[in-house]
Structure formats: structure tokens, C-alpha cells
Amino acid sequence: MQVREKVGMLLAEVFGTAAxxxxxxxxxxxxxxxITSPWFVAASAGLTLAVMVLAVxxxxxxxxxxxxxxxxxxxxxxxxxxxxxxxxxxALGALFAxxxxxxxxNSTLGNVAGSFDWxxxxxxxxxxxxxxxxxxxxxxxxxxGFAAAFTIGTSLMLGVLVATIASNGTLNPAVALGxxxxxxxxxxAPIVGSVLAMNAYSLFxxxxxxxx
Numbered sequence: 001m002q003v004r005e006k007v008g009m010l011l012a013e014v015f016g017t018a019a020x021x022x023x024x025x026x027x028x029x030x031x032x033x034x035i036t037s038p039w040f041v042a043a044s045a046g047l048t049l050a051v052m053v054l055a056v057x058x059x060x061x062x063x064x065x066x067x068x069x070x071x072x073x074x075x076x077x078x079x080x081x082x083x084x085x086x087x088x089x090x091a092l093g094a095l096f097a098x099x100x101x102x103x104x105x106n107s108t109l110g111n112v113a114g115s116f117d118w119x120x121x122x123x124x125x126x127x128x129x130x131x132x133x134x135x136x137x138x139x140x141x142x143x144x145g146f147a148a149a150f151t152i153g154t155s156l157m158l159g160v161l162v163a164t165i166a167s168n169g170t171l172n173p174a175v176a177l178g179x180x181x182x183x184x185x186x187x188x189a190p191i192v193g194s195v196l197a198m199n200a201y202s203l204f205x206x207x208x209x210x211x212x
Contacts, residue, residue, distance in 0.1 A: 066090050130158050
């Protein structure tokens with residue numbers, strides 16, 4: 001792979017994660033808190049991810065989420081070196097969005113993660129399971145174009161709606177970092193949910209040929 005292609009992949013993850021984080025931040029700024037208006041946040045995030053799939057899906061796969069990257073890594077859909085680089089790029093994109101938002105709004109965002117609660121952990125895990133299950137279906141069925149964008153985008157929307165029963169509904173450790181909802185709950189629960197969902201889909205809903 002040429003250096004230009006590698007740089008393009010990483011920039012796609014930086015840009016995609018930054019765009020998704022900024023959209024979520026815009027919704028938080030508009031309504032005061034993520035959980036008070038889950039439909040707006042869920043639809044906005046889902047639409048943004050669908051656009052990213054169409055815009056940079058051919059470049060990097062448009063993971064824009066560490067949980068998705070780790071889940072696909074467990075399915076051997078991405079090499080370890082690329083996965084590590086993706087994780088760093090996603091964190092960079094989220095931090096850029098965080099800094100840009102604070103600069104534009106001339107405000108300081110406080111941490112909104114709250115204290116640890118198993119209900120929040122399970123909500124984030126469950127929402128990410130729904131989301132990652134949709135991503136796995138798109139990847140393992142080799143969906144492309146609008147079919148992939150629709151499946152992945154609406155899966156995120158549905159996952160956020162499930163998670164916001166009890167949590168902030170980030171489903172994304174990088175976005176959690178970017179909206180200052182960072183805690184071990186919002187870092188670990190999405191990864192666990194993604195790994196479980198993707199491996200469950202691979203095990204029970206695909207043929208051996210589809211897994212390769």
C-alpha cells in the first residue's frame with residue numbers, strides 16, 4: 001500500500017470521527033443534554049454516519065468508532081497495525097472536534113459521564129450491540145453504496161435510541177471523549193457490545209464463505 005493511501009485512510013478516520021462528534025456536540029448544545037432529545041441526536045448521528053460511509057467508506061471503511069474497529073479486528077477484517085492507527089486517528093478527530101466546538105462557542109464543556117452505574121453500562125452495551133450487529137451485517141454481506149450507508153446509519157440511530165433509555169447514548173468511545181462524556185463505562189461498554197454483536201453475527205448468521 002502506498003503512503004498516500006495510508007495517509008488517506010487515517011485522514012478519513014480523523015475527518016469522519018470529527019464530523020460525527022461535532023454533530024453530536026451541536027445537538028447537545030441545542031437541547032442542553034443528550035438524553036433529553038434522543039430522537040434528534042439519534043437521527044442526526046445516524047445520518048452523519050451514513051454520509052461518512054458514502055463519502056469515505058471506500059477509503060477507510062468509515063469506522064469512525066473505536067468499538068467498531070476493535071469488533072472488526074476480532075473478525076480479522078482489519079490488520080492489527082491498521083487497527084491501532086485507526087484508534088489513534090479516531091481519538092485525534094474527536095479531540096479536534098472538542099477543541100473546535102469550545103473555540104466556536106467560547107465555552108468550556110464539563111464532564112457529563114456521571115458516576116459508574118451498571119444500568120448505564122448495560123444500556124451502552126445493548127445499544128452498541130444493536131448498532132454493531134447492523135455494521136456486521138453490512139460488512140459480512142458485502143453491502144455497498146446506499147445499501148451499506150442505510151444499514152449502518154439506521155443501525156446507529158436505533159442503537160442510540162436503545163442506549164438512551166439509561167445512558168448518554170454515545171456508543172462510541174471517541175465521541176464520548178469528544179463530548180466530554182468520558183469514563184470507563186463509555187469506553188469499555190461499547191467495545192464489549194461491538195465484539196459480542198459482530199462475533200454473534202459472524203457465528204450464527206453468515207456462511208463460512210462470507211466470513212473470509
